[in-house]
Amino acid sequence: MSILVGDSTKLVVTGLTGREGQFHALNNRRYGTDVVAGVTPGKGGQAVEGIPVFNTVHDAVEETGANTAMVFVPARFAADSVLEAADAGVETIVCITEGIPAHDMLRVYWVLRASGQRLVGPNCPGVLSPGKANVGIIPADFFRPGNVGVVSRSGTLTYQIGNELAQRGFGNSSIVGIGGDPVVGSSFIDIIGLYESDPETELIVMCGEIGGDEEERTADFIAEHVSKPVVAYIAGFTAPPGKTMGHAGAIVSGTSGTAAAKAEALEARGVRVGRTPTEVAEIAADIARSLRG
């Protein structure tokens, strides 16, 4: 098992004919992901290296039975593309695009909450279930199948921590980048909830960062609903207030949202927090030994 993407994933890619979309979709296919369709309005009937292109997501779903969508279109069209995929009945939508207007995401968020469909992202690296499927831009070579579920707001930091885990012999059930924007479709709580019910996942690693109160709320959720061990990392201890640290969501305003406050909230709820990516892997190794002990 794994979460969100796996052996049954049938992927439709919006923006398949764009440079980035094509590069990553073909990468995903080489990894073994079943990429069944692409969508570019006006290019229906064409194909990209054997992947049929449709004018609408509805057509793609009807013809190919796609159940997962990867959105790769530019920011100004991305919200519409997510809503189109949702309207076409796609169960899981992964939006890689960055720079989507925040008000667009408010509407998208509530439409998808009401319909029960899942959105991961935007502004995220996607979801990888090692050995099964890769939907997004995560460099899959660094990861092997295993029992550690990873969830992160950031891309490269996830690779760093994943690599440290791999060096200590860990593999992953799935790796989920939830994205660094102020409003994202899936929260830490959503993803950790999925790992909790995934039989393959034995240990959960979450990588948070400054800004918002998501990590604090996740601490409460873990204490009440999660039986599996969770190790956390928080980036941004040295970030000054009022400055955006790259991710639109990574900004400390007032006293809330600091890295120290997040680490403290997690530790108060029994979650062990590593101070460096290396320490996260060491703690994970420690816990894994005691689980097997």
Place this chain on the structure above:
Amino acid sequence: MASLTGVDLLEYQGKQLFARHGVPVPSGAHATTVEGAVAAADELGYPCVIKAQVQIGGRGKAGGIKLAGNRREAEEHARAILGMDIRGFTVHEVWVEQASQIDAEYYASIVFDRSARRPLVMLSTKGGMDIEAVAEEDPDAIARLHIDPLLGFQDFHARRLAFDAGVDGDVIRPVGALLNRLYDAFVAEEAMLVEVNPMIVTPADGSGRRGVAALDAKVTLDDNSLFRHAENAELRNPSAEDPQERMAKERGLTYVKLDGDIGILGNGAGLVMSTLDVVAQAGGRPANFLDAGGGSRAEAITSAVEVILANQNVKAVLFNIFGGITRCDEVSRGLIEAFGQMDVKVPFVVRLDGTNDEAGRELLEEAGLPNVHVESTMLDAAARVVELAE
């Protein structure tokens, strides 16, 4: 209230934006010279108020807001305010406004509440002062209501807020109308924050009715939405930005200047934040945040080195790269190119992992750059750069 990332407007820009959506604001005019301010005052009539336009609070206390009863006073005040320094901001422009009569000072705002994923509307009768102090000392004095973004702001929302806040009965309607229009502005202009403090209650007019108006305006717009708001995109104020931050932005890099002496470059916001932390834990002080982005090519890296070294405080530089889409050999090429173009005087520590890392390290070795040290882990690299900066 603190805002999310975005474009902060000056008071007068906020008021002009409000006016477009029917939020009542006093008449006023913008000026950048003493003569312009006096002409505006003559046109508006006396008494009028000369208000410094800078992106910082506490203008009144600093002497940046003055009432002028006549032409001579208008000139005197404009002369004093233009060029004045308010907490590090030089005043280059003023807003001249008709003086308002004030019966009461309320507070109203709409914030993009990321935690609730809804707009949050706030209303209080305790306006005119520091609202964060009110929030702390008397939280019940601020009525709050989250709005379903798919439903929008309804009249009943306005009534609930007005009754909860204890607004005077005779102004419940005008306060509700102002909130309604403020919400329109918030949505239509894609704001992260609109704040009116104070929202004034004006004395009864000829018909015996009191009204309300926005006496100040604080607006933050969403950067990401500016492509569909050409008017707002022009309001960006590049002179307010740090010169190195502006240089980085022009080159498509995300750079934030900090006050330390160790230059930092990495790829991906999370990894760069983590790098700053690890350097700080090793006893160093980062001079900047610089995210070279995904898929960085050699030219971007060369450019980034220029931006980092433009900060005279930098004594050593750390490159921390985990290649995914970014290829480590491209990063090395960029660094080698930078050394070819610039006279680099400070030591560099480079840690490369991930895609093409071996090729990247080989390139660096062959180039034999002076004072460039390759480390294999993030922690070793941080320790080394701190040592070299001392």
